[in-house]
Amino acid sequence: MTRIIRTIAFAVLLLLLLGCGKSSKLQALLPQSPDGWKTDGGASNTDTSGVAHASRRSYAPTSDAAGKGAGKVTVQILLAEKNAEHGNVQKMAVISSAEMKEREELNGSPAWESFPFPDSDHHDLVIIPKPGTYIEIVAYKGSGPWENAENRKAVVRDFLNKIDLKKVGAVE
Secondary structure, three states: OHHHHHHHHHHHHHHHHHHOOHHHHHHOOOOOOOOOEEEOOOOEEEEEOOOEEEEEEEEEEOOHHHHOOEEEEEEEEEEEOOOOOHHHHHHOOOOOOOOOEEEEEEOOEEEEEEOOOOOOOEEEEEEEEEOOEEEEEEEEEOOHHHHOHHHHHHHHHHHHOOOOHHHHHHOO
């Protein structure tokens, strides 16, 4: 009887270990800092069994001009598990609350971008290179140039241009 329990426990542990560590694969796909930016600490990895695997990193501008008014940018790559409940996946997003976004196509992938409301404290861009794989780029309000909506879009696109969407889409 003890042998059966040990065998079952070992099998469960093995299955859990096989699912873990996907976030470290995603970490390697996070972008290098664009010109005028530096990483702000290390990457953070999250593996939630049955929901998703995610890796995120924050960046800080080295000057006000480089930041275009953004004080910080956070990039997350998230790979949802098959049949994961959408609400649980959404809870793992950088910005998990519902907000108004405009749908567009970027580099052949569907994307949703925040409307640049003047009083907004962040600007969010979500790209889906393949179903179940999400790239979220969030710029946070910094200085005066933030009020220019084009600056917000430019900042998130600077980071998008540093990501290889094909490599992200190829992760299983």
